[in-house]
Structures are given as C-alpha cells and as structure tokens.
Amino acid sequence: MNTNPTLIVCLSCRKSSSIAASSARRTSFAKDSATAPHNSCARSPTLTSAWQAGMQLQLLDSTCSGQVTSKGFLRYGDKAYRHFASSKTHWDARNSCWNVNASLAVPLNAGENAFLASLVNTGTFWILADDATTEGVWVNTDTSDPLPYARWIVGQPDNAGGTEDCAEITYQALWNDLPCTLSRYYACEIPVAQCDQLKDDIRCSYLL
CATH class of the missing domain: 3.10.100.10 (Mannose-Binding Protein A, subunit A)
Structure with missing residues (x-):
C-alpha cells in the first residue's frame, strides 16, 4: 500500500558523557572519557522548542532513554x-x-x-x-x-x-x-x- 511522507520533528542537544576509543578509523572523532562518569545519562536542558511544546515520547525502559546526542541521535534502550x-x-x-x-x-x-x-x-x-x-x-x-x-x-x-x-x-x-x-x-x-x-x-x- 502506497502512502506519502511528510515533515518531522528534529531534536538536538549535547550528550553529557563521552566514550573512549582506540581504533585508527576513529581518530577524527575527539573523545575525552574523563569529562564525565562513564555511561552518564544526564539530559541537557537545552532541548528544542518542539520537545518543550509537548512532544511526549513513550520511554519504556533504560535509564538513558530520551537522551539526545550532539549529532541528533536520540537514545532508547540499546540503540x-x-x-x-x-x-x-x-x-x-x-x-x-x-x-x-x-x-x-x-x-x-x-x-x-x-x-x-x-x-x-x-x-x-x-x-x-x-x-x-x-x-x-x-x-x-x-x-x-x-x-x-x-x-x-x-x-x-x-x-x-x-x-x-x-x-x-x-x-x-x-x-x-x-x-x-x-x-x-x-x-x-x-x-x-x-x-x-x-x-x-x-x-x-x-x-x-
């Protein structure tokens, strides 16, 4: 069945923690695991107006659910x-x-x-x-x-x-x-x- 796409809601904020890495493929991505406790799940208060206006996500598991990274990926569970x-x-x-x-x-x-x-x-x-x-x-x-x-x-x-x-x-x-x-x-x-x-x-x- 054919349906048509429309617009989205974009979310963006900065993750409070970073992840150590060693691969040569990742040298272009600067990381500093000392800046925050590993796996810290604090959410930045600088969320977009779309979120603040009342977009409610059904966060069903994981203490990190709803965390938005600086590159726009929104965390839920294992992904x-x-x-x-x-x-x-x-x-x-x-x-x-x-x-x-x-x-x-x-x-x-x-x-x-x-x-x-x-x-x-x-x-x-x-x-x-x-x-x-x-x-x-x-x-x-x-x-x-x-x-x-x-x-x-x-x-x-x-x-x-x-x-x-x-x-x-x-x-x-x-x-x-x-x-x-x-x-x-x-x-x-x-x-x-x-x-x-x-x-x-x-x-x-x-x-x-």
Missing part, C-alpha cells in the same frame, strides 16, 4: 536513533545511514517500534526490512536474519502489484509494504549498548 527528512529509495536510505556510520533502523520489539515511530508526528519512513528474496518472509535487509517482531497495518503486507518488497513504518507505529524504488524519509540507528561497553565501533562516535 540510538535519528530521523532524516530526505526522501530516498530504500537502497539509498541504507547507503545514507552507512555514510554516517549507522544502519537503517529496524525495531526488534514493541518498545523500539513505539519509540521509533514517535520520532515523527505524521507520515511514514523506511525501516530495514524486506521480503525480496522469499515473498512473505520478512528479514533484516543487511543481515538476512528473520525479523523477531512486526506490526503490520490490517490487511498488510499485501504485495500490491507484485512489487512491494520493502517496509515503512507510520507515525502510528504500524508497518506497510511498498516498492523499494519509491522515495521515503528514513531513520538510522547506532548500537548504544556496544558503546556503553567500550566496544571499538566507529558508530559510537555519533554518540558524542
């Missing part, structure tokens, strides 16, 4: 997310996330699904799910792993026209299938849990 108001095909959206050392977002449970949808107040955006290899078997597009969670609109996925192999999520936290070649906004994710454990992952630089 941090950022929505991008740039229309791209599913493939190009994946590439754009890779270009910021992230991956296209995909919710793996109800909590992540609700939080990801809450990044916008209307419209839809791509998630990292497709059934291009085997019709009706929805997998993580990057890993080909079967998805442990899905929340489809009633009557979806319907593979209308025989070409709807990619998935989008609505602001109501419901999924829909549509052709991968259509253009949609998108959201990227990074692995906060790995960064908290000081794992050497270039994606952690976007938590600073």
Whole structure:
C-alpha cells in the first residue's frame, strides 16, 4: 500500500558523557572519557522548542532513554536513533545511514517500534526490512536474519502489484509494504549498548 511522507520533528542537544576509543578509523572523532562518569545519562536542558511544546515520547525502559546526542541521535534502550527528512529509495536510505556510520533502523520489539515511530508526528519512513528474496518472509535487509517482531497495518503486507518488497513504518507505529524504488524519509540507528561497553565501533562516535 502506497502512502506519502511528510515533515518531522528534529531534536538536538549535547550528550553529557563521552566514550573512549582506540581504533585508527576513529581518530577524527575527539573523545575525552574523563569529562564525565562513564555511561552518564544526564539530559541537557537545552532541548528544542518542539520537545518543550509537548512532544511526549513513550520511554519504556533504560535509564538513558530520551537522551539526545550532539549529532541528533536520540537514545532508547540499546540503540540510538535519528530521523532524516530526505526522501530516498530504500537502497539509498541504507547507503545514507552507512555514510554516517549507522544502519537503517529496524525495531526488534514493541518498545523500539513505539519509540521509533514517535520520532515523527505524521507520515511514514523506511525501516530495514524486506521480503525480496522469499515473498512473505520478512528479514533484516543487511543481515538476512528473520525479523523477531512486526506490526503490520490490517490487511498488510499485501504485495500490491507484485512489487512491494520493502517496509515503512507510520507515525502510528504500524508497518506497510511498498516498492523499494519509491522515495521515503528514513531513520538510522547506532548500537548504544556496544558503546556503553567500550566496544571499538566507529558508530559510537555519533554518540558524542
């Protein structure tokens, strides 16, 4: 089923802590773990007017949920997310996330699904799910792993026209299938849990 994208709410503030790193790939990202206790979850008071005006996120777990980084990624549980108001095909959206050392977002449970949808107040955006290899078997597009969670609109996925192999999520936290070649906004994710454990992952630089 085809739907149309609209505008987003952008969030931005500075994370209070930093993460140590040693990889040569990350030398361009300055870090100083001494500036704050490791895994500090204090939220900066300088949130955007959109948040202050009453945008309410359903924070279901993790003491760090709702923390916004200086590069616009919003933390929830084991991940941090950022929505991008740039229309791209599913493939190009994946590439754009890779270009910021992230991956296209995909919710793996109800909590992540609700939080990801809450990044916008209307419209839809791509998630990292497709059934291009085997019709009706929805997998993580990057890993080909079967998805442990899905929340489809009633009557979806319907593979209308025989070409709807990619998935989008609505602001109501419901999924829909549509052709991968259509253009949609998108959201990227990074692995906060790995960064908290000081794992050497270039994606952690976007938590600073």
